[in-house]
Amino acid sequence: MREAYVIGAGQSPFGSYPDETYRSLFETAYERALDSVDGDFDPDRIDEAFLGTLGVGGRQIGLSGPAVTEHIGQHGIPTTRVENACAASGYAMRNAVSAVKSGMADLVLAGGYEVMTDTSADQTKWWLGVSGETEWERLSGTTFAGVYAQMASAYLDEYDATPEDLSRVAVKNHANGAENPNAHLGFTCSLEDATAAPAVADPLTLYHCCPTTDGASAALVASEEVARELSDVPVRVAASGAASGAVGLFQRDSLTSVPATVTAAERAYDQAGIEAGDVDFAEVHDCFAIAELLAYEDLGLCDRGEAPRLLREGVTDPDGDLPVNTSGGLKSKGHPIGATGTGQVVEAFEQLRGHGHVQVDGAERGLTHNVGGSGGGVTVHVFERGFGGGSA
C-alpha cells in the first residue's frame, strides 16, 4: 500500500459562535489548512472529501457534507459525511487515509464541523445523549456526563484514585489550553477550583467535563508523490487504528476500560511497528476527566490503576516524559463533536512541524485518540515527522 501524509491542517477557533454556521466555520478551518501547506497549492487538486459531524440540533441532517464542500468552492468533488458521534472526524481521517493509500485519490480533504451553542437549553438536552445507547442507557436517565460518572465511580472504587486525580486532568489541560489562541476555555484553573466546582454527575464536577463547542477542523491528506511536491516537512500517517465496541457502557465487560481503545491502539502500534506508548506526545479524548485516565491505561501508556500516578508525577505535563493534550484537550480547547478528531490531527501536525502553542521538545512521533460516545467507536492515529525511513 502507498504511504499517506498530512501536508496541511487547520482549525477554526473553537468556542461559542452562535452566529456562525457549520459551513462558515468549516470555511475558516479549510482556509487555514490551505495556508499551512508549504508549497504553491491549487485547491482544485483535491480529489475527494470525508467530513465528520453528528449534526447537533438537527440542522442539515441529510447531505451536510456536500453542502459544506459546495460552500467552500470544492464544486463537484465526491463528499462523504461521516457520523460516528464524537469520533466522526477521526473516522473521516481514516477514510481519507484509506482513499490515498488505496490509490483511489492523491489528495483528500478530511475534516469535521459542529455547531452546538445556538440551540435552546431544552433542545440541547435532547442531543447530548443521542450517541449513547438510546433504548436502555439513555432511558435509565443518563446523558454522557452520567455514563462517564458511572465509569469514574467504578474506577475510584476499584483503584487507589481520588476525585483530586480527576481534577489534575483539568488543571493540566487548562494550563495548556491557556496558551492556545484557538481554545474555547483558554484560562487556567487550580486544583481547588476544579475539585470544589459544582457537581455535574457525582463524582464529576463542572471542571471534569468538557464544554459544548462550535468549531471546525480540516486536514489535507496526500500521497507521497504529492507530499514530496508540496511539503517541506510533511507528517507521515504511520498508522490508522480503529475499533468498534458496544455502544452502551452496560454492554461491556469492563466499566473501567474502553475496550475499543485497547484494540484500536494495538492495531495502530502494530501498523506503525512501535511499542505501546512509544510516542513523544499524545492527544487523547478527554471529554470527561475520567476519560483521560482510562485513555492512559487503554493506550498502554501505563499499567492498570497507574494513571493517577502519571498525573501526580507530572509525566503527562508538557515538560514530562509523555506530554498529553498539549492543545488543551477537549477539556480546554473545546469539543465541537464532529470537529474533534481532525482537530487533534491539527495539533499533531503543528507539534511535529515545531509550531505547537505548547511545543514538545524534539517531537518526532505522536498519537491522536478519538472516542465516539463512551466507547462505541475509536480511532488511534500515529503520526511521524518527515518521510518514511527517516529521509525527511
Added chain:
Amino acid sequence: MTRGLTAAGVHVPRFRIESSTIGEAWGVDHASGIERKALPAADEDAVTMAISAARDALDRGNANAADLSFVGLATTTPPLAEEELAPRVVRALGGASDARTATATASPLAGLDVLERAVEADGPALAIAADAPTGDPAEADHRLGAGAVAFLVDDDAPVTLVDSAAHSDEYPGVRYRERGSEEVDALGVTTYERDAVGESVAAVVSDLDVSEPAGAALHQPNGGLPHRAGGRTDIDGAAIERGTVVDRVGDAGAATVPLGLCAALASADADDATVAVDFGGGGGALGLAFAGGLDNAPSVDERLSGGELVSYDRYLRERGYVVDGEVAGGGAHVSLPSWRRSLDGRYRLVAGRCPSCGGLTFPAEGACGVCHDRGAFEHVELPREGVVDAVTVIGQGGAPPEFVPQQERDGPYAVAIVRFTHSGEEVTIPMQLTDCDPETVAVGDDVRATIRRVYADEGIPRYGSKATPI
C-alpha cells in the same frame, strides 16, 4: 362452593404527609378524620401501584401469574382516560395472553365491582384496586391519598363470598370529575350528600345476608362518614373501626374500601363475617359479604404506620401540581413499537442465554455480548435482586429531557449499572434508582427491581424496571 379470596397484597407509596402539615400551609384543614395520608412518588401511578400490589398478592398466595384466567383493575385515576390498562398489568406480571381482563374506572365502586367479577370468574383470578385521586389543592386535595390492594381469588379459599347486594338511585354531584379534568370534586351540599351515602350504604347492608359482621369496610372518603353511614345500620362501631383505613392512607378512591376490607380480613377468624360496602358518586352502591379470615394477608396497619413524612412544598412538587411537564422535542426518540418490543426485558428482566458459550446478554437480541456468536438465545428471567457496579447522581440540568418533568417533581435521581447473576452467569443493566435518597447509593449496594413509570412520550406513559435499595 368455596370460591373466594386466597391471598392479598398491598402497595402503599413511601411518602406520607400529615393533615396538620397541609392545614398549616392553607390555614384550614379539609381532611376531616384523616390524620395522615399516602402520596405517590412522581414515578408512581395507578398502573405501577397495581403491579406492585399484584406481585405482593401472587407471592403471598404462591401463585403463578401465567395461571391467571382473569385480571381486573379498578381505578378512578387511569393514566390514560381511555385505554384498557389491565393488559399492561398482565404483561408486566407475565400473565397469559388469553386471560380475561377488565378495567373499571367510573367511580370508587369499581374496586368492589372487579372483586365480585373475579369471584364470578373461573380459575385463578386477580382483582386489583389502585388509585391516586387528585383535586383542587385548596380543598378537595387535602384528604386525597393513594394506595393499592390486590386479592387473589380461587377455589378452596379460606375467605368465601357469601352474598352481594346492590343499590342504585340518582344522586348526582356527590363525587364527580368533569370530563377532561383531573380534579375530583363534590358540590358540597352537606346534608344531601350524607343522606345519599347513608341511604345507599344502609340499603345495601340490609340486603346482605349477614349478621353482626366482625369487620366492615364502609365507603370512607373521610374519617367520619363510615361511622355516620354505619349508624343507619346495626353494624357496631368496633367492626367499622377494623375496616377503616382512610384516617392513615387518605381517600384512595377505588382502593380505600378494598384496603379496609384487607385490613378487616387480616384480623378476622374463620367463623367471622366481614362486609365491604362502597358508594359510587352518581348513586350506585355495592356490598360484598365474606366469611372467614385471611391469615396470609399483609398487615395493612403496619404498611400504613411506616413511610417517609414530607413537607408541603415537597408534596406539591411530587404531586406535579406545580410542574407543567411540557418538554420540547428533538434528538433521540424510541418509537412505541420499538418500546413494546422490549417489554419482556423492561418488566421481567428477560435476558438471553447464549447457546454457544452460556453467557448472558441483555437485552436478549443481537449477537451474544460475551462470545459474539449469533445463535438463538434461550430466554431466562433474571432474579430481581442485583448489585450496583457503578452509580452517579443526575442533578438539575443533567437529565435527558424525557426525565425533566420527573426530576422537577422528585428531584435528583441516581443511575446505576446493576449486575444480575443467573445460574452463575452475570449480566449488567443500566437502571434508575427510585424510592431512596440518591446520594446514599454506592458501588456494591444490593438493589431490587421494581416497576415504575419511566417517562411519557407523545402522551403515552411507558413503564419499566427501576431499582430500589434493599
